[in-house]
Amino acid sequence: xxxxxxxxxxxxxxxxxxxxxxxxxxxxxxxxxxxxxxxxxxxxxxxxxxxxxxxxxxxxxxxxxxxxxxxxxxxxxxxxxxxxxxxxxxxxxxxxxxxxxxxxxxxxxxxxxxxxxxxxxxxxxxxxxxxxxxxxxxxxxxxxxxxxxxxxxxxxxxxxxxxxxxxxxxxxxxxxxxxxxxxxxxxxxxxxxxxxxxxxxxxxxxxxxxxxxxxxxxxxxxxxxxxxxxxxxxxxxxxxxxxxxxxxxxxxxxxxxxxxxxxxxxxxxxxxxxxxxxxxxxxxxxxxxxxxxxxxxxxxxxxxxxxxxxxxxxxxxxxxxxxxxxxxxxxxxxxxxxxxxxxxxxxxxxxxxxxxxxxxxxxxxxxxxxxxxxxxxxxxxxxxxxxxxxxxxxxxxxxxxxxxxxxxxxxxxxxxxxxxxxxxxxxxxxxxxxxxxxxxxxxxxxxxxxxxxxxxxxxxxxxxxxxxxxxxxxxxxxxxxxxxxxxxxxxxxxxxxxxxxxxxxxxxxxxxxxxxxxxxxxxxxxxxxxxxxxxxxxxxxxxxxxxxxxxxxxxxxxxxxxxxxxxxxxxxxxxxxxxxxxxxxxxxxxxxxxxxxxxxxxxxxxxxxxxxxxxxxxxxxxxxxxxxxxxxxxxxxxxxxxxxxxxxxxxxxxxxxxxxxxxxxxxxxxxxxxxxxxxxxxxxxxxxxxxxxxxxxxxxxxxxxxxxxxxxxxxxxxxxxxxxxxxxxxxxxxxxxxxxxxxxxxxxxxxxxxxxxxxxxxxxxxxxxxxxxxxxxxxxxxxxxxxxxxxxxxxxxxxxxxxxxxxxxxxxxxxxxxxxxxxxxxxxxxxxxxxxxxxxxxxxxxxxxxxxxxxxxxxxxxxxxxxxxxxxxxxxxxxxxxxxxxxxxxxxxxxxxxxxxxxxxxxxxxxxxxxxxxxxxxx
Numbered sequence: 001x002x003x004x005x006x007x008x009x010x011x012x013x014x015x016x017x018x019x020x021x022x023x024x025x026x027x028x029x030x031x032x033x034x035x036x037x038x039x040x041x042x043x044x045x046x047x048x049x050x051x052x053x054x055x056x057x058x059x060x061x062x063x064x065x066x067x068x069x070x071x072x073x074x075x076x077x078x079x080x081x082x083x084x085x086x087x088x089x090x091x092x093x094x095x096x097x098x099x100x101x102x103x104x105x106x107x108x109x110x111x112x113x114x115x116x117x118x119x120x121x122x123x124x125x126x127x128x129x130x131x132x133x134x135x136x137x138x139x140x141x142x143x144x145x146x147x148x149x150x151x152x153x154x155x156x157x158x159x160x161x162x163x164x165x166x167x168x169x170x171x172x173x174x175x176x177x178x179x180x181x182x183x184x185x186x187x188x189x190x191x192x193x194x195x196x197x198x199x200x201x202x203x204x205x206x207x208x209x210x211x212x213x214x215x216x217x218x219x220x221x222x223x224x225x226x227x228x229x230x231x232x233x234x235x236x237x238x239x240x241x242x243x244x245x246x247x248x249x250x251x252x253x254x255x256x257x258x259x260x261x262x263x264x265x266x267x268x269x270x271x272x273x274x275x276x277x278x279x280x281x282x283x284x285x286x287x288x289x290x291x292x293x294x295x296x297x298x299x300x301x302x303x304x305x306x307x308x309x310x311x312x313x314x315x316x317x318x319x320x321x322x323x324x325x326x327x328x329x330x331x332x333x334x335x336x337x338x339x340x341x342x343x344x345x346x347x348x349x350x351x352x353x354x355x356x357x358x359x360x361x362x363x364x365x366x367x368x369x370x371x372x373x374x375x376x377x378x379x380x381x382x383x384x385x386x387x388x389x390x391x392x393x394x395x396x397x398x399x400x401x402x403x404x405x406x407x408x409x410x411x412x413x414x415x416x417x418x419x420x421x422x423x424x425x426x427x428x429x430x431x432x433x434x435x436x437x438x439x440x441x442x443x444x445x446x447x448x449x450x451x452x453x454x455x456x457x458x459x460x461x462x463x464x465x466x467x468x469x470x471x472x473x474x475x476x477x478x479x480x481x482x483x484x485x486x487x488x489x490x491x492x493x494x495x496x497x498x499x500x501x502x503x504x505x506x507x508x509x510x511x512x513x514x515x516x517x518x519x520x521x522x523x524x525x526x527x528x529x530x531x532x533x534x535x536x537x538x539x540x541x542x543x544x545x546x547x548x549x550x551x552x553x554x555x556x557x558x559x560x561x562x563x564x565x566x567x568x569x570x571x572x573x574x575x576x577x578x579x580x581x582x583x584x585x586x587x588x589x590x591x592x593x594x595x596x597x598x599x600x601x602x603x604x605x606x607x608x609x610x611x612x613x614x615x616x617x618x619x620x621x622x623x624x625x626x627x628x629x630x631x632x633x634x635x636x637x638x639x640x641x642x643x644x645x646x647x648x649x650x651x652x653x654x655x656x657x658x659x660x661x662x663x664x665x666x667x668x669x670x671x672x673x674x675x676x677x678x679x680x681x682x683x684x685x686x687x688x689x690x691x692x693x694x695x696x697x698x699x700x701x702x703x704x705x706x707x708x709x710x711x712x713x714x715x716x717x718x719x720x721x722x723x724x725x726x727x728x729x730x731x732x733x734x735x736x737x738x739x740x741x742x743x744x745x746x747x748x749x750x751x752x753x754x755x756x757x758x759x760x761x762x763x764x765x766x767x768x769x770x771x772x773x774x775x776x777x778x779x780x781x782x783x784x785x786x787x788x789x790x791x792x793x794x795x796x797x798x799x800x801x802x803x804x805x806x807x808x809x810x811x812x813x814x815x816x817x818x819x820x821x822x823x824x825x826x827x828x829x830x831x832x833x834x835x836x837x838x839x840x841x842x843x844x845x846x847x848x849x850x851x852x853x854x855x856x857x858x859x860x861x862x863x864x865x866x867x868x869x870x871x872x873x874x875x876x877x878x879x880x881x882x883x884x885x886x887x888x889x890x891x892x893x894x895x896x897x898x899x900x901x902x903x904x905x906x907x908x909x910x911x912x913x914x915x916x917x918x919x920x921x922x923x
Contacts, residue, residue: 030060279500451591604637675798
């Protein structure tokens with residue numbers, strides 16, 4: 001379908017180009033999405049996995065964007081035509097002498113002002129049209145003229161060769177001059193010294209553009225859709241869906257990511273951690289901009305040459321920007337293009353934002369305001385779509401929370417003290433002042449944990465263990481740092497790049513393997529080495545292991561950790577805090593094991609600006625129930641008018657007979673199923689669970705996935721079954737797999753699980769498949785698809801309520817009860833607990849049905865699921881098909897009727913099973 005035809009089409013399926021005939025629920029989804037974007041709403045959209053949610057989002061949103069741009073072009077043409085004809089578009093009434101408007105201004109003054117505004121607007125529109133035409137012509141040339149690419153590549157090769165020859169000449173001149181190091185410092189050490197800190201005021205950041213800035217980077221009226229999701233793989237998958245969609249060739253899309261994902265400078269990539277890569281990149285940028293002025297500074301002692309990034313070339317990044325806008329590319333393709341063009345994909349992609357129509361980016365980049373501003377993302381009157389948003393509240397909370405351990409605080413204090421001693425004579429007064437303030441902060445933070453920075457944190461026992469929560473003001477006063485301006489300290493850390501300098505210093509001198517000169521000043525560094533070694537030795541003493549860790553291992557630890565960077569994050573959280581923030585003092589056995597954590601209680605404060613600035617915001621996911629959290633804790637607390645909020649939930653594409661959800665209230669021996677903390681450990685409850693699984697595994701082919709509330713409970717039940725012999729009965733029908741705690745072992749377990757199911761389906765015999773014992777909230781409850789034979793039955797044992805004894809959760813509950821109204825007679829804290837439980841349940845049971853022809857049964861083992869308040873929080877497409885079974889016999893009979901029981905290979909259907917006498921045998 002051509003876009004012109006679609007624009008002329010009326011409401012309905014014809015409005016939305018689609019790669020195939022859409023399901024009816026997809027049409028409904030796109031219509032509701034189009035309406036929400038047009039009306040400027042905040043929408044909560046739920047579309048179960050397997051219903052083509054991504055394509056519905058793409059085609060619905062981009063169809064709206066196409067129509068929006070067409071309306072804007074028509075309006076521009078009308079205004080330009082009026083301007084060319086000398087007509088007055090804004091004031092049709094002619095001013096009469098002596099008359100005045102409602103504000104008391106003479107009509108001729110009002111008319112003059114209105115006409116001036118018209119002329120200014122027409123001039124702006126003309127300038128925009130010129131910029132847009134220039135950009136479109138340039139992209140069209142790149143799209144159709146391959147010779148331009150080869151010419152650009154040849155020019156890059158010539159420039160590289162010229163730079164190489166110039167560098168060789170400089171090195172030859174330098175050797176001939178015989179310049180020595182300054183002040184008895186190695187040349188490499190010059191980069192470790194802090195530059196003079198000129199002002200406490202926020203200086204204008206380097207934009208990354210050189211003198212020949214391009215006008216089209218400031219193109220104003222390009223309406224954008226910002227699409228964000230949780231993971232890099234989810235974003236790549238979305239981009240691939242765009243490429244396959246009818247909009248794939250005509251959409252200007254740019255993918256944004258972190259430096260860790262986009263950097264093509266191998267020297268920087270080798271640093272590994274995100275913070276180190278960020279700091280090194282910013283330092284190399286700064287070096288590039290200082291290089292020119294340093295070289296032209298005659299009459300002064302020339303400083304040692306500092307490293308600049310060869311990929312930070314504005315001309316090459318312009319070329320990369322245009323290539324990104326010409327054709328849709330994902331992150332991997334963007335990185336490959338950056339290597340090929342020798343241009344930085346991180347900055348090149350950012351230069352493409354102003355002209356882009358669809359910007360794809362991770363959660364953190366959009367939801368964290370400083371990161372958003374640094375990327376040049378402007379949300380005013382734009383559209384934001386947040387996908388996979390079932391954990392949006394937790395994500396915002398985590399992004400704006402920070403934690404530092406006692407070991408990190410002591411280590412940072414030791415490192416910074418040694419750094420100050422080493423370079424005291426070379427540091428300016430303001431640098432010394434701020435370093436001393438940071439050292440004082442570290443001392444007081446450690447004191448709050450009950451320790452002393454000058455002693456090994458691993459050997460300092462904490463006298464009063466436990467967890468204490470404090471308000472921000474109480475924490476500042478009790479730690480005696482209320483007289484220090486944390487905003488200035490945090491800004492100094494950010495602008496001076498002190499953590500990067502300190503990391504370079506520790507990397508150079510922190511390992512005994514490093515060659516340290518034997519003069520008096522360098523001998524002071526022995527304290528740093530000794531301290532870093534004792535951190536490891538202190539823990540070794542407790543374990544009874546030798547006290548001399550390998551040099552290589554210690555050096556690797558230094559490379560991968562930078563404690564001051566973590567502490568900067570904690571300071572940033574404190575400075576961004578308000579009355580809704582808390583500091584958690586977690587005092588454990590030793591100071592090193594203890595920690596300080598900033599906890600954000602109200603994530604809405606950081607989401608408010610997003611919904612306030614944007615034209616429309618869409619929060620979407622496969623499982624959004626229960627939506628009350630989003631509506632009340634996030635949107636209403638962020639100041640969104642309830643009338644602006646719209647909710648949409650669609651059914652599934654599978655036939656009703658392809659899914660059988662059952663709430664089971666009692667087991668085969670009539671034991672009531674109620675897995676509370678008090679009853680779930682009883683032997684009879686664990687026995688009843690085992691009997692249920694034995695009966696199900698006898699009749700359900702393929703894979704059965706059983707979710708437990710926690711790893712500890714799963715381990716306890718497994719051990720009990722081993723003792724009673726239930727495990728061997730289960731193993732006779734299904735090979736048993738357990739979810740591993742370590743993330744790197746998950747894939748291996750899943751592969752073996754799938755192989756076992758496939759082998760059993762092919763060979764037949766007594767073994768009918770596999771049983772996977774999983775954990776709610778674990779590695780397999782999100783993001784893993786148990787489609788087809790991998791998940792013919794999903795079982796939920798009990799209700800996975802969170803640990804209400806957690807101090808963090810208790811504080812959140814107290815805060816909600818104080819700030820939120822009661823809902824339906826329930827306290828907000830009680831609603832929170834239920835919602836956390838049901839979100840986890842819904843995520844887990846949604847693993848089974850993954851496409852239109854899939855089928856499965858779902859068993860919820862606890863009579864409390866039948867309570868209306870809980871039942872109504874199940875996803876609609878599951879809830880409307882759920883049966884409540886008081887007794888096991890009737891539930892088992894239902895299971896034997898459905899497709900998960902007997903599959904006819906000839907017809908691929910399951911007839912009704914009449915052999916009810918088998919039921920008695922199993923019971």
